[in-house]
Amino acid sequence: MKQANPQSNIGATVIWLILVVLTLTTWRIGEAGMVGKSTMLLLLFIAMIKSQIVANYFMALRHTRLIWRAIMFGYFVIVGGLIAFAYLISLA
Amino acid sequence: MDAQSTHISLVEMSNYQLATGKKNLPGDFALWIFIFAEMLVFGVLFVAYAFTRAYHIELFNESQLTLSRTSGAINTLVLITSSYFVVRGVTAIKQGVSKQCAYWLTGAFLLGGIFISIKLVEFHAKYAADISMSTNAFYMFYLSLTFFHFMHVLMGMIILAFIIVKVRRGGYSAQDYVGVETGASFWHMVDFLWIILFPLVYIIR
Numbered sequence: 001m002k003q004a005n006p007q008s009n010i011g012a013t014v015i016w017l018i019l020v021v022l023t024l025t026t027w028r029i030g031e032a033g034m035v036g037k038s039t040m041l042l043l044l045f046i047a048m049i050k051s052q053i054v055a056n057y058f059m060a061l062r063h064t065r066l067i068w069r070a071i072m073f074g075y076f077v078i079v080g081g082l083i084a085f086a087y088l089i090s091l092a
Numbered sequence: 093m094d095a096q097s098t099h100i101s102l103v104e105m106s107n108y109q110l111a112t113g114k115k116n117l118p119g120d121f122a123l124w125i126f127i128f129a130e131m132l133v134f135g136v137l138f139v140a141y142a143f144t145r146a147y148h149i150e151l152f153n154e155s156q157l158t159l160s161r162t163s164g165a166i167n168t169l170v171l172i173t174s175s176y177f178v179v180r181g182v183t184a185i186k187q188g189v190s191k192q193c194a195y196w197l198t199g200a201f202l203l204g205g206i207f208i209s210i211k212l213v214e215f216h217a218k219y220a221a222d223i224s225m226s227t228n229a230f231y232m233f234y235l236s237l238t239f240f241h242f243m244h245v246l247m248g249m250i251i252l253a254f255i256i257v258k259v260r261r262g263g264y265s266a267q268d269y270v271g272v273e274t275g276a277s278f279w280h281m282v283d284f285l286w287i288i289l290f291p292l293v294y295i296i297r
Contacts, residue, residue, distance in 0.1 A: 009180060016176040020169060023290075027165035030295035043291045050287045058175050059280045060182075063115050071128070076288075079135040083292065086142035090149050 015057045022050050040087050044080050051076050119274030127281045130244070134285050137240070138292055141233045148229055153297045155230035158221075160214065164294035167210050168286060171245075174203035175283040178252075178276045185259065188266035194259045197252055197272075200279065204249040211242050234293055241282070241289060248282045251275045 026046055029039060055072040056062040062069065117124050145152040181196035218224075218235070225232045255275045258264060264272050 009183060012176060012179045012183070016172065019172045019176075023165060023168045023172060026168075026291050026295055027161060030161040030165075030291075035297050040296050043296050047288050047291050051284050054175065054280055054284045054287060058179050058283070059277055060118050064117055068117055075131060075135065079138055079288065082139045083142040086139070086146045087296070090146035 012057070015053055019050055019053060022046050037088065037091055041084060044084055048076050048080055117277075119270055119277045123274050123278060127277060130281065131285065134237075134240075134289075137233070137237055138288060141237065141292065144229050144233065151228055152230045155228060155234075156294070156297055158223075159234070159294050160217075161294050163210055163214055164290050167207050168290045170203050170207045170210070171283045171286050174200040174207070175280050177203065178279050182269070182272055182276050185264050185269045185272050186266060190259050190262060190264065193264070193272065194256055197256045197259065201249055201252045201256065204245055204252065207245055208242065208249075211238065211245075215239075237289060237293060241285060244282050244285070248275075248279045251278055 026043060029043060052073060056069065059072075061072060177196045177200035181193045181200065184190075184193040184196060215235075215238075218231070223231050225235045252275055255264075255272055258271065
């Protein structure tokens with residue numbers, strides 16, 4: 001059977017492992033019962049890293065025009081920013 | 093747009109790619125319009141959840157504790173892994189290895205099935221506890237957001253199933269893999285949205 005070049009998959013495997021570690025970190029924070037502004041911002045920051053990794057590496061947008069990567073990043077900045085704002089006014 | 097102007101714009105796009113080395117979006121552009129529209133809808137729901145919570149903090153925090161964070165985390169790992177399998181499938185078809193592509197995509201499809209199964213167990217537990225969308229504002233958002241996402245996973249699985257069948261029949265090759273990239277992009281969007289949904293609904297309090 002014809003085989004795919006294994007070298008081309010090392011990057012994707014490393015990216016997957018990073019996503020797994022970040023997911024487990026998020027879960028551990030939840031299990032530890034951590035709350036508050038810093039925890040909320042940390043969780044959103046982890047979600048931002050994960051979502052941009054998926055967009056740039058899994059969706060392969062890093063090879064595309066800047067506008068498409070800007071849309072994906074801008075989406076998280078706006079949505080994540082509004083979520084953070086809503087949480088901050090609830091803490092005030 | 094007539095055939096001639098379509099041809100001209102495609103030539104312009106090719107020239108842009110040659111000049112910059114940058115490609116256009118992977119897969120069919122029409123699906124990307126759909127992806128951006130879906131992201132917009134989910135974005136509005138995420139923000140609506142956060143602002144509703146701001147005025148019902150105790151209710152949301154109390155109700156959130158009834159969710160299984162472990163189930164949510166396992167489902168995140170399942171989706172991330174399925175996305176990785178899809179990446180491997182796309183790489184395989186780009187190298188002309190159809191059989192491996194079909195194996196990876198089948199793996200992703202099966203992981204989608206595991207995600208669906210875990211969600212059904214979660215939904216059943218809520219149903220058994222007499223919890224519905226009308227119970228309170230938190231469950232209204234929790235059930236509608238996760239069910240809406242659940243339907244997208246199902247849709248992604250149907251798309252993957254069609255692609256797997258076509259790959260197995262030799263319908264894609266190293267020269268023609270746009271269909272595989274298109275399905276892959278949709279699947280990654282489902283993953284992208286869950287990555288935000290999981291901490292928002294299950295963890296942040």
